[in-house]
């Protein structure tokens with residue numbers, strides 16, 4: 001039974017900056033050192049030089065988006081998406097997505113390492129594959145989601161952001177650029193039928 005496409009994972013290029021340089025003052029696990037809140041905002045962050053594209057990641061995996069990206073979300077009225085501002089960079093925002101979907105822990109490629117007994121999290125998490133797998137039974141509704149599981153290592157860790165199939169088409173039509181879309185599969189066969197295996201693509 002082939003798994004069917006339910007959405008696309010979003011990613012962007014690294015922008016050469018770190019969102020929070022000194023994390024020592026943030027509340028963190030005394031055992032593994034990973035901060036508890038991986039979404040802590042830094043209003044003083046500045047991305048620096050202009051780059052083309054509407055979605056970038058810091059080294060500590062915070063998604064930074066542009067005013068047009070925000071306009072796109074607002075025009076479509078997507079719920080559960082917010083944009084935290086920066087004092088010194090009024091054209092960019094820290095993307096926050098509150099619609100949580102479960103990552104599929106049963107995918108054999110998933111790599112979970114260095115479990116911390118204190119904070120009950122894995123220090124090192126990787127998909128182990130170019131594809132993404134979520135434990136949902138049907139194609140995602142038009143909108144933005146994030147996985148419950150955080151990928152990466154230590155403090156450089158974040159969820160996978162996923163959009164619905166219709167959302168991808170709207171993003172294309174809106175002219176958003178610099179975004180990498182990764183096929184995301186659901187459980188079983190309740191998804192879009194595809195003649196050939198969906199591939200990563202880039203706007």
Ligand SMILES: [Zn+2]
Nearest residue numbers: 029032116119
């Ligand atoms: Zn820990």
